[in-house]
Amino acid sequence: MTFNLSSNIWVWIAVFFTLSVYSFLWKDNPLFKFAESVTVGVGMGYAMVQWFTLSLVGRFWTPLTTDFSSRFHLIIPAIMGLMLITRLIPRFTWLSRYALAFTMGAGSGFALPRVIQAGVLQQLYATMLPIEFSLHGFLYNFIIIVGVLSGLIYFFFSKEHKGWFGSIANVGIWFLMVGFGATFGYTVMARLSLFIGRVLFVLRDALGFLKI
Amino acid sequence: MFWKKQLPLIIVFMMGLIMTVQYFIPHHVSKWVYVNYVDWAIVIAIFGAFLGYFSFLRVHITRIRKKTSNWVFSIITLASLLIMIVFALIDGKGSDSLFQNMFLYTSAAINATVFSLLAFYISSASYRAFRAHSAQAVALLLAAVIMMLGRVPIGDKISFWSAWGIPSINTVSQWILNSPNMAAKRAIALGVGLGSLLMTLKIILGIERTYLGN
Amino acid sequence: MGFFKKLEKLDRRIIYIVITLAVILPFFFPMHMPIAIQPEVKSIYDYIESLTPTDIVLFSGDYDPQVEAELSPMFDAVLAHCFEKNIKVIVANPFSIMGMGLVEPRLKKLADEYNKVYGVDYVFLGWRPGGFLLILGMGEDFNKTWETDYYNTRLVDIPLTQNIKDYDDIALVLALAGSAAYNSWIVFAYAQYRQKIAAGITAVMAADAYPALQAGQLIGIMGGLRGAAEYEQLVHRPSLGSVGMEAQSWAHVVIILFIILGNLGYFASRKRKK
Amino acid sequence: MRRLWLVFVVLLILSLLQAEDTFPSKPLTPNLIDIPGDGGNNVYISWKHFATVPGIRYDILRYTTGKDYDKHRSTDEAKFEVITPLQVKTQLPVLEDEPYNDLSTYDFYIYTQSQENDVPKVIAVKLTDENRDSILALGAQKIVRVELEVPPREILDEIPNIFGEGAYYLILPDTLKANVYRPKSVAENVWEFYWSDLPYEGDLSLELKPSQKELDFIDKGVQLLLPGEIEQYYLFKYGKRIISLVTDSVRYTVKYDNISFLQRSSEENPIYPDSHYIYKVCLVQTWKPIKKVFMDSDTVGITPENEPPIIPNTLTALYDSTNNELVLRLSYSGFLNNIKTLFDNVSYSFYKAPEGMETMPVEEDSIEEESTPIGELLIKVSSTWKAVKLNDIKPNDNIFLVITDTIGQTTKSDFIPFNPVTAESLILPPNIIARDKSNDGGDQAILVWDYPELAVRYSVENPTPNLRTENVQERKLYWIPAQDGSLIEISDTIGLEEIPYEAQEVVNIIYPIPLDKLNIRVVYEMWSNEDDKALYGEFRFNDKRKVDKEYTGEMKFENIQPGTYTLIGRIVKKSGGLLKNPESKVEIEIPVNKIIATKFDKPDYYYAIYRGTDPEDLTTFRFVGKADGTDREFIDDFGDWKDAKGEFYYIVQVIGPSYWVARTEPLGPVHIKGNWFNFSKLPIFFAVFIFVAVALFFIYHIKKGREFYVRPIAGIVHIDEALGRATEMGRPIMYVAGLGWIGDIATICSLTILGKVASKAAEYQNRLIVPCYDPIVMIVAQETVKNAFMDAGRPDLYREEDIYYIAAAQFAYAAAVSGLMIREQTAANFFMGRFYAESLILAETGASTGAIQVAGTDDMTQLPFFLTACDYTLIGEELYAASAYLSKDPMQKGSLKAQDYLKALEMLLLIIGVAAATSGIYWFTNIFKAVGTE
Numbered sequence A: 001m002t003f004n005l006s007s008n009i010w011v012w013i014a015v016f017f018t019l020s021v022y023s024f025l026w027k028d029n030p031l032f033k034f035a036e037s038v039t040v041g042v043g044m045g046y047a048m049v050q051w052f053t054l055s056l057v058g059r060f061w062t063p064l065t066t067d068f069s070s071r072f073h074l075i076i077p078a079i080m081g082l083m084l085i086t087r088l089i090p091r092f093t094w095l096s097r098y099a100l101a102f103t104m105g106a107g108s109g110f111a112l113p114r115v116i117q118a119g120v121l122q123q124l125y126a127t128m129l130p131i132e133f134s135l136h137g138f139l140y141n142f143i144i145i146v147g148v149l150s151g152l153i154y155f156f157f158s159k160e161h162k163g164w165f166g167s168i169a170n171v172g173i174w175f176l177m178v179g180f181g182a183t184f185g186y187t188v189m190a191r192l193s194l195f196i197g198r199v200l201f202v203l204r205d206a207l208g209f210l211k212i
Numbered sequence B: 001m002f003w004k005k006q007l008p009l010i011i012v013f014m015m016g017l018i019m020t021v022q023y024f025i026p027h028h029v030s031k032w033v034y035v036n037y038v039d040w041a042i043v044i045a046i047f048g049a050f051l052g053y054f055s056f057l058r059v060h061i062t063r064i065r066k067k068t069s070n071w072v073f074s075i076i077t078l079a080s081l082l083i084m085i086v087f088a089l090i091d092g093k094g095s096d097s098l099f100q101n102m103f104l105y106t107s108a109a110i111n112a113t114v115f116s117l118l119a120f121y122i123s124s125a126s127y128r129a130f131r132a133h134s135a136q137a138v139a140l141l142l143a144a145v146i147m148m149l150g151r152v153p154i155g156d157k158i159s160f161w162s163a164w165g166i167p168s169i170n171t172v173s174q175w176i177l178n179s180p181n182m183a184a185k186r187a188i189a190l191g192v193g194l195g196s197l198l199m200t201l202k203i204i205l206g207i208e209r210t211y212l213g214n
Numbered sequence C: 001m002g003f004f005k006k007l008e009k010l011d012r013r014i015i016y017i018v019i020t021l022a023v024i025l026p027f028f029f030p031m032h033m034p035i036a037i038q039p040e041v042k043s044i045y046d047y048i049e050s051l052t053p054t055d056i057v058l059f060s061g062d063y064d065p066q067v068e069a070e071l072s073p074m075f076d077a078v079l080a081h082c083f084e085k086n087i088k089v090i091v092a093n094p095f096s097i098m099g100m101g102l103v104e105p106r107l108k109k110l111a112d113e114y115n116k117v118y119g120v121d122y123v124f125l126g127w128r129p130g131g132f133l134l135i136l137g138m139g140e141d142f143n144k145t146w147e148t149d150y151y152n153t154r155l156v157d158i159p160l161t162q163n164i165k166d167y168d169d170i171a172l173v174l175a176l177a178g179s180a181a182y183n184s185w186i187v188f189a190y191a192q193y194r195q196k197i198a199a200g201i202t203a204v205m206a207a208d209a210y211p212a213l214q215a216g217q218l219i220g221i222m223g224g225l226r227g228a229a230e231y232e233q234l235v236h237r238p239s240l241g242s243v244g245m246e247a248q249s250w251a252h253v254v255i256i257l258f259i260i261l262g263n264l265g266y267f268a269s270r271k272r273k274k
Numbered sequence D: 001m002r003r004l005w006l007v008f009v010v011l012l013i014l015s016l017l018q019a020e021d022t023f024p025s026k027p028l029t030p031n032l033i034d035i036p037g038d039g040g041n042n043v044y045i046s047w048k049h050f051a052t053v054p055g056i057r058y059d060i061l062r063y064t065t066g067k068d069y070d071k072h073r074s075t076d077e078a079k080f081e082v083i084t085p086l087q088v089k090t091q092l093p094v095l096e097d098e099p100y101n102d103l104s105t106y107d108f109y110i111y112t113q114s115q116e117n118d119v120p121k122v123i124a125v126k127l128t129d130e131n132r133d134s135i136l137a138l139g140a141q142k143i144v145r146v147e148l149e150v151p152p153r154e155i156l157d158e159i160p161n162i163f164g165e166g167a168y169y170l171i172l173p174d175t176l177k178a179n180v181y182r183p184k185s186v187a188e189n190v191w192e193f194y195w196s197d198l199p200y201e202g203d204l205s206l207e208l209k210p211s212q213k214e215l216d217f218i219d220k221g222v223q224l225l226l227p228g229e230i231e232q233y234y235l236f237k238y239g240k241r242i243i244s245l246v247t248d249s250v251r252y253t254v255k256y257d258n259i260s261f262l263q264r265s266s267e268e269n270p271i272y273p274d275s276h277y278i279y280k281v282c283l284v285q286t287w288k289p290i291k292k293v294f295m296d297s298d299t300v301g302i303t304p305e306n307e308p309p310i311i312p313n314t315l316t317a318l319y320d321s322t323n324n325e326l327v328l329r330l331s332y333s334g335f336l337n338n339i340k341t342l343f344d345n346v347s348y349s350f351y352k353a354p355e356g357m358e359t360m361p362v363e364e365d366s367i368e369e370e371s372t373p374i375g376e377l378l379i380k381v382s383s384t385w386k387a388v389k390l391n392d393i394k395p396n397d398n399i400f401l402v403i404t405d406t407i408g409q410t411t412k413s414d415f416i417p418f419n420p421v422t423a424e425s426l427i428l429p430p431n432i433i434a435r436d437k438s439n440d441g442g443d444q445a446i447l448v449w450d451y452p453e454l455a456v457r458y459s460v461e462n463p464t465p466n467l468r469t470e471n472v473q474e475r476k477l478y479w480i481p482a483q484d485g486s487l488i489e490i491s492d493t494i495g496l497e498e499i500p501y502e503a504q505e506v507v508n509i510i511y512p513i514p515l516d517k518l519n520i521r522v523v524y525e526m527w528s529n530e531d532d533k534a535l536y537g538e539f540r541f542n543d544k545r546k547v548d549k550e551y552t553g554e555m556k557f558e559n560i561q562p563g564t565y566t567l568i569g570r571i572v573k574k575s576g577g578l579l580k581n582p583e584s585k586v587e588i589e590i591p592v593n594k595i596i597a598t599k600f601d602k603p604d605y606y607y608a609i610y611r612g613t614d615p616e617d618l619t620t621f622r623f624v625g626k627a628d629g630t631d632r633e634f635i636d637d638f639g640d641w642k643d644a645k646g647e648f649y650y651i652v653q654v655i656g657p658s659y660w661v662a663r664t665e666p667l668g669p670v671h672i673k674g675n676w677f678n679f680s681k682l683p684i685f686f687a688v689f690i691f692v693a694v695a696l697f698f699i700y701h702i703k704k705g706r707e708f709y710v711r712p713i714a715g716i717v718h719i720d721e722a723l724g725r726a727t728e729m730g731r732p733i734m735y736v737a738g739l740g741w742i743g744d745i746a747t748i749c750s751l752t753i754l755g756k757v758a759s760k761a762a763e764y765q766n767r768l769i770v771p772c773y774d775p776i777v778m779i780v781a782q783e784t785v786k787n788a789f790m791d792a793g794r795p796d797l798y799r800e801e802d803i804y805y806i807a808a809a810q811f812a813y814a815a816a817v818s819g820l821m822i823r824e825q826t827a828a829n830f831f832m833g834r835f836y837a838e839s840l841i842l843a844e845t846g847a848s849t850g851a852i853q854v855a856g857t858d859d860m861t862q863l864p865f866f867l868t869a870c871d872y873t874l875i876g877e878e879l880y881a882a883s884a885y886l887s888k889d890p891m892q893k894g895s896l897k898a899q900d901y902l903k904a905l906e907m908l909l910l911i912i913g914v915a916a917a918t919s920g921i922y923w924f925t926n927i928f929k930a931v932g933t934e
Helices: A009-025 A030-066 A068-088 A090-127 A135-154 A163-206 B002-024 B028-066 B071-091 B098-128 B135-150 B153-158 B160-164 B169-178 B180-205 C002-008 C012-028 C039-049 C065-084 C097-113 C132-140 C142-146 C181-193 C203-214 C224-234 C240-273 D002-019 D132-137 D175-179 D188-194 D212-219 D232-238 D335-342 D679-703 D714-729 D745-764 D775-791 D810-824 D839-849 D863-869 D877-886 D890-918 D923-928
Strands: C056-062 C088-092 C122-126 C172-177 C197-201 C220-223 D031-034 D042-050 D057-066 D081-087 D108-113 D121-126 D145-147 D161-163 D169-171 D183-185 D205-208 D223-225 D239-241 D244-246 D251-253 D256-264 D276-285 D293-296 D300-302 D316-320 D325-329 D345-352 D376-382 D387-390 D399-405 D410-412 D418-420 D433-436 D444-448 D453-461 D467-471 D477-480 D486-489 D504-512 D518-527 D534-541 D544-547 D554-560 D563-573 D586-592 D606-612 D622-628 D633-637 D647-655 D661-663 D667-671 D733-738 D768-772 D803-805 D828-834 D852-857 D872-875
Touching (some): A030 A068, A030 B071, A068 A090, A090 A135, A090 B002, A090 B028, A090 C181, A090 C203, A135 A163, A163 B135, A163 B169, A163 B180, A163 C012, B002 B028, B002 D679, B098 C065, B135 B169, B135 C240, B153 C240, B180 C203, C039 C224, C056 C097, C065 C097, C065 C224, C088 C097, C132 C142, C132 C181, C172 C181, C181 C203, C224 C240, D031 D300, D042 D276, D081 D256, D212 D232, D232 D239, D345 D387, D518 D534, D518 D563, D534 D554, D714 D877, D745 D768, D768 D810, D810 D839, D828 D839, D852 D863, D890 D923
Parallel strands (some): C056 C088, D733 D768
Antiparallel strands (some): D042 D256, D169 D223, D169 D239, D205 D504, D276 D293, D399 D410, D444 D633, D467 D504, D534 D563, D563 D586, D606 D647
16 A cells, blocks of 8 residues: 655645545534635636637637628627626616527527427337337336336326325325435435545545545 | 516527527527527627626625624635736646645635535434434435445445345346335426426516526 | 434534535545446546547537536546547537636647647647537537637647548547536437437436437447446546545435434424424 | 644645646648549648647648738738637646656667658667668767656756657556456357357356466566567557657657648638638647737748549449440549548549540640530539449440539549450339328438338347356466467367467356347337338247337247247337238248357448439439438428428439449429428327316316315325324424425415414414525415414414524535434424425435424435334325315415316326237327327
């Protein structure tokens, strides 16, 4: 078991911040708050610089200036985008509505047929499975169809959950619970992975214990 | 009134209609509308970002001016922002630049760590809060336990019974994922799909207008 | 009864210490447990294995630092696989501005390791605003959608990208996402252009993604660290994912024990109340 | 904290100090090439960028001088225009001071050898007794240092730099690397020979120790090598490319990248033939503090010319004497193939020389227009043709080619010698039709031909992905790379001395665990066109029917016991029926007893498609694309609808494996038009129509004031219960409206429920605390609660300071709310709205304080935590429904109702669909299939 301490100062800055954040487990403290403020500021600075170089210059200014005759119309959406800022000025808030109206209106119209296709028709198609009369057919296709139908019935609000209808809705809730159980298990796994990631960082990058 | 309220709603309706109809028309005129819409929407998003940056700065500057509680931390936030901009100016933003390293080793590292705190909360919650207070909760926890064992190597290791042809934990977890879980998720997705469709329709028809602000 | 009462009063810091040990100790005392490979990961591997050096794989690195631990190992493993097979690679971050900073150094490092030339073997596009609009735009005109690469070179001047027109020229999109971004790929790139998509997603999202796999909208899924570990096994490149799986195993066992102990205490106290 | 500030300040100062330096080195003069055979409007620019030259970008600059330019006049700096910027791969400076950097203990010497028109060649040699005098006579200097990374500027500036060419590698023996072994897949014969006792074959791999040869190589220590001197494997495993070699007085930089750019004439930067242009490149550095540094190279001029056409260098004639047919292949190869797209060739004409003419008369390439060559014109085609077939050619005919370019310059070939061959019998595509593409924007045409065919390949596989590793070190097995995977085992007859030098010892054998059951993977392709409406494959295997509904092109039959089985495959149409033609059905016997894989039986010919405007004039027919022999259609994409105006004709040429050709007569005419409705999207259109109709129906009726029934939601009872309990205990209630913004459906619902909770709280005279995450949500929450208290007649109880904003990040918010729960000992907690990862922290703290908790969210990943840690949870849509139930706005109920009816419709369709799928009726489910994609 050998350690090989990192000579990169950045790694140690990161280790410092990592430990600062973990100090929160003991209780909320200025060190944690400091780390939090730094991450907010650096994150914002990062986003601003990237936005400036890649979006404003790369995606708007460069095409506009190199090919002005065919792209000059880009000035209109640019003005609309700028109008959004009037949201913060109560007297002129209404100006921002034009940009919002354009994006929300077009976005909704855009989404409508596509969501029907991908979110409804295709999901229905994928559930229209043939039922095979075998153990495999029961365990998969049959259970899926029963689960989807009973789940839909559980979320049906025009009829009270009584009698046969209530029993089917009850089957639905069991399916939902098992589904949530799967999500639960996976979420636990994800959160632990993040912690493992930090442990790996300290063990490998900072202390040089692991050689991968 | 017309300029402030009706016209925006008319724009919403017209744009919604145009884009819905556009989907069904293959003609090059329709394609032209589509291509330019994408182009415009991207540019709006670029300039729309101003709003976010502006309000961010405003919040922190107000906090410093008014000396509200924890205003010192607002100074730290603004200073880190400034440092990033200076770093980008003096050293560019390529690989291993000051800018890149500052991001990777402070912001990214802290963010990752903050989220990893959840591992601790989940462990203490699993001890103190996840209660099997009903039969359905038992089902949920049982499925979760099978999932947690089935997705890691140890699940195979302890499934000694698989030698006798009984499905291992791994197999069972795979089945849960592909069968009951899939059914539950699809039932939810079908419902959510309808819900969001109604929302888009309400927006196009001008019934839902919360997003326009008061 | 006294035992359960004590259990209920257990300080949370003890729980924290137990879970920390469960994660750290396996690194020092590994047991080398084998990792079985799931078909949904194998299918991604098989598909990439079937590609030729003229094919292009688009990596969409849409994840933030919060979930980097889960997704970066996947990025490394699949990228190494592509580079080893001389498949061309384009890396973009349509949905995550932060993802750009996480992906770039890894891309550069692996490219150097495999002696790849920028612009010929791989291109880094970075992020642009627009999200799903970029996905749609790529279906019509790839170069106009992005205009320039991350380093501000026009895409029409880069050998790899100058001949890309739309999704027909891209063999696979690997959507690495910490959010529902992979879903946008399905709705806009699969539904409209029949683009082949593989998802590398966090474990939190994984259970929700199976319907899309079954519906044929995804060719495969890598879910969380486990998915990364499996891919690493497939490409014989054990790294972060594989190493982490052991710690993950023990941490899960500890959590399950906590749930059992907690519920025992709960039932004991309920009995008492009755 | 102060210390951290110091760190930042120090970093800042350090970076500023580092930036203060001298100018970068001057870039090398670019090399200009006028592309031969073109129209005089392309220039190829290239130069070398050496690794130690700092900089991030090169700009190519050009100065246009016009036609009558005096080359000796000095150029006007101001007139240079940037043509394009080019990024270069930069390396970050590294201060290397490792033991291997020091070469002073070795006898390596270095000198340069000048090359014509280029940077010198750098030669590094090891001094021996034999070569000592000759090397030293060349002025060679001793190498003291080697650099594998680019050093920082101050080190670079110490001694002058010489740029030269040399791909040297420093070999760094690393025993660690030698011991890392990767599994290596081994050829099948190894498996058969040595492990035949195992029931099945599969991927076998070996983990190998390094060979004696490799170990000996490592023992040699530090070496300086050129690529050719050693196997690539060692070079990459142990070697590192050298950037520069340093003597006491000079640094020789040997690593460079070739930077090149082909400038084609464009609108902004036109290139005209016979004009003179002056080029230079400018090196740009921007990583200095704020300012940029530019450094120009020397200038170099070029006058591009419109050269006469170049005869294809692989112009061959294949002659079939039985039919008197001649096929002429028109293709360039090598360097010419790379630049052929730049040629300004217009047409190829083949002539037959008059009888009696034995050799081609030598004459100058004619520049005058309309100069008719002597002979009989046989065929004239456009210059995009791949091959041409001529009929009625006698064996002693003399055929020659004339190429014409854009300005009418011609080049004549010599007589083309005939290669006698036997003609391939190529079949022209049957049933070929060229027509406008339907459902498009008016920019595509389509050609369809032939009958649909089902092609199948299959593999028998070992289902288990588990690999078993067997340690065989004791067996003393050796693997010999040279003999492609032979193994030698040391035994009584074979001793250690017979093991070849390069053989590697086997440590582990990795093989799949054999099973008594196997999987069959059937992969199929449908070779068909649009008109066939082929959708997916249907297969019968061992009386099991499987349909590939997701058209993955793959079928799996699992756990098959050994034996011989029959596989029958058919193609299913969009309408659900099966295709009838014999090619669309396959029947194969699959022997399941060993691991095998078959391949598709694909045709070896392909189609070349030409598009023209005049069926009589072959020169108008230009190549538009290629289709494989398996293809049954070709879509001609004009790219822009403006180019697709008018009348078009198509010619399809079949090109066989030995380049024999056959072609169709011009097909057409085809008129391209755009369509105003995409009929492939019809089902979606109906779905949108039904959806909008149902929704509008309910909205209309709600507006008319009709009431609709919504069943009571169980969660609402629990809300009352929780409020009652809090009143009993006399402790406050807390309501969290989530982390969403005002636009989220969940937040809007949550605020509605908050109104209800607030009026109850007012009624019971309870204190209500609402910590908010979003400022706008806070304002709305304040209004809601205030109104509720007023309506209940208790405005006096309303406390605005209890509805406040915690402006902070996600975790800070969670911490603050958790603290609140503990401090105030809230008796009832409500979590309604949109939640993220913090849900867990909130629910856990609440559970530990013993409060009654009611939650509701539509975020699926957070629901499990609420479900286990709260007393009651509203799941997804239940939250919307509860809000609609409590809401005063009738529109809410109306949309809930519409949603319910649409859901009922979905269920109905599902049941019908399942019944149809089970009874093998496809057309119904196919309606729902991913439609709308072309």
